[in-house]
Amino acid sequence: MGKALAKRFAHAKVRMDMDSFIKAENFSKISPYASLFWQGMVVTVMLSLFTVAIGFVLALILSGMRMSHFYPFAFLGLDKEGHQREKGFLPAISRFNPLSFLATAYVEILRSTPVIVQVAIIYYGVFGSLITLPSFTFFGFIKFERFFPGVVALGMNSGAYLCEIMRSGIQSIDGGQTEAARSLGMSQMQNMRYIILPQAIKNILPAIANEFVVIIKESAITYTIGVQDIMSAVNAVRGATFIIIEPLLVATAIYFCLCFPTSKLIAYFERRMSRGDRR
Numbered sequence: 001m002g003k004a005l006a007k008r009f010a011h012a013k014v015r016m017d018m019d020s021f022i023k024a025e026n027f028s029k030i031s032p033y034a035s036l037f038w039q040g041m042v043v044t045v046m047l048s049l050f051t052v053a054i055g056f057v058l059a060l061i062l063s064g065m066r067m068s069h070f071y072p073f074a075f076l077g078l079d080k081e082g083h084q085r086e087k088g089f090l091p092a093i094s095r096f097n098p099l100s101f102l103a104t105a106y107v108e109i110l111r112s113t114p115v116i117v118q119v120a121i122i123y124y125g126v127f128g129s130l131i132t133l134p135s136f137t138f139f140g141f142i143k144f145e146r147f148f149p150g151v152v153a154l155g156m157n158s159g160a161y162l163c164e165i166m167r168s169g170i171q172s173i174d175g176g177q178t179e180a181a182r183s184l185g186m187s188q189m190q191n192m193r194y195i196i197l198p199q200a201i202k203n204i205l206p207a208i209a210n211e212f213v214v215i216i217k218e219s220a221i222t223y224t225i226g227v228q229d230i231m232s233a234v235n236a237v238r239g240a241t242f243i244i245i246e247p248l249l250v251a252t253a254i255y256f257c258l259c260f261p262t263s264k265l266i267a268y269f270e271r272r273m274s275r276g277d278r279r
Contacts (some may be wrong), residue, residue, distance in 0.1 A: 026246040033237045039141050040230035041254055046142070047219040047229065050151045052212045055158030062163040063170060064192075065103035071095065103163070110160035115153075116221050122153040123225040141228060150222035154215060162211060169204035170196055206270040213259050213266070220255075230254055 077085050077094030085091040110118065126149070127133055133145040173196050181191035223231040234247040 022245055022249070026241075026243045027250075029241050030237050030243060030247055030250070033233070033240070036228075036233035036236055037230065037250060037254060039228060040233035040251075041258070042139070043142055043147070043227065043232075044216060044219050044229045045258070047147070047151060047154065047222065047227070048212055048215040051154040051158050051215045051219070052208065054151065054155030055162045055211070055215075056208065058155065058159030059162035059166045062103045062107060062159060063166040065099040066107075066163070066167055067170065068097065068099045070097055070099045072098065107160045107163050110157055115157055115218060116224060118157055119150065119153040119221055119225060122156070123149040126152075143226070143228065146226040146228075150219070150225060150227045154219060154222070157218075158211060158215060162208065165204050165207045165211075166200070169200035169207075172203055173199050202273070205273070206266055209266040209269075210263070213263050216258050216262070217255060 071094065073096055074094045076090040079085055085094075123146075127145070133148060135143075135145045137143055177195055177199075178191055181195050186194070219227075219229055220231040223229050223235060226232070230251045234244075234251045237247040238244045
């Protein structure tokens, strides 16, 4: 009998704690701010789309730089008779590829530092001190001078990750296809444009789409520089109502509704594409 009462008391205490943790009436208090969450969702989706587009173009450039065969000091590796030196300082310099070095340094630095630091440097450093952006709003609520630095910072970060995805996709294409293109008289640019890239993009398309889902979640960091995303709406509601848990739950639900269906759609198309490869 005593154990049953103790168990019932424990359940009642849990319900009381939950009632104090999450209050149903608080949702009605934050309902007048629904437009803020709607605007934040639009900004988050736009941030993700622009970020992936910038990241894709940047990754294409970086992967080309990393796989380039640009050796401006190659002549230092040859002796007077024109034979290749094997050891020493000059042969090491002759194998130096500045394009690959710069791309590798960019990728490693961006992948090894926090996104919030990169966002702060771009916003306060680049666009706060070096470049002055015009101050205007579009769609009636998006501030360009805050939205654009957020897109640039996230795009630069995404490009560093997509670069490795792009490079692995290009290197996965059989080298025999490049040899066949050369035998047909195609240049390296034509080979890359018409043969290698179409197949590589098809192979890495699911990874690029997954990056879009990742960016939806990572874009929440841009609220620290005043971008009016979903987390900015949470912050505004908290300041107006002094309620924090319920707005966070609403934000969680919005992020889930954006990410979960998108990830399932990506998985569906990935299965369809792999089915075509098996045939």
